[in-house]
Amino acid sequence: MLIVVVGYWLVVISGFSDLEGDAPWLGFGGVPAGITISLLVALAWLLSLAGSRFVTGPLLWAVPVLAVGVAWLAVRALLAPLRRLASFGHRPSRRDFVGRMCVIRTGRATPDFGQAEVTAADGSSALVQVRTTGQDRLTGGQTALIFEYDADGEFFWVMPYESEH
Structure with a gap:
């Protein structure tokens, strides 16, 4: 060998x-x-x-x-x-969370309000501001998919995610 x-x-x-x-x-x-x-x-x-x-x-x-x-x-x-x-050369960015699953940590997440916990690639977790689109309403403990970051509002757009488990 x-x-x-x-x-x-x-x-x-x-x-x-x-x-x-x-x-x-x-x-x-x-x-x-x-x-x-x-x-x-x-x-x-x-x-x-x-x-x-x-x-x-x-x-x-x-x-x-x-x-x-x-x-x-x-x-x-x-x-x-x-x-x-x-990973020293890579500067972490909020955009690194786009495409990741998160768990809603407030009682609800709506188009105007919400927070979720997301886990980064290095295993650390963060509490981030999230918003839903349209009529989507998420409740605490529900899993969601982060699909975009709004730099002006400093929040993430999320949508409901149902796993097949």
Whole structure:
């Protein structure tokens, strides 16, 4: 596997590939897959090498399995600061909430009044001003879809959203 990682980086350095892909399927969303997999393989290889020096006999088969598990946990811990740095260049905007689901937190939401709680991509939540269109009336606890931001009024336009659950 280490030879595969070295080969991958030689291809990247030569310009035949790039580092764009993300690795959310490994639990490492926000960091390029090449970096994630390279760290995971290199650390697992190093741990397997070190573990094989101390373990012999019938338990030797468990060394690579444990090495991959420990490497996965270590890479998650190492990449947490990188995820924050990856979003460093992006300035959060209210427009980031457009297209997200929200939950009405006031007793009602109408064309003139309402507040809702929305969760951002980073997991944080915010209480925002919302308004409905036409005859739509939403009640507290109902789910709605944010479909537009009104910069002049500093509120979000929402519409009812019924999930299929």
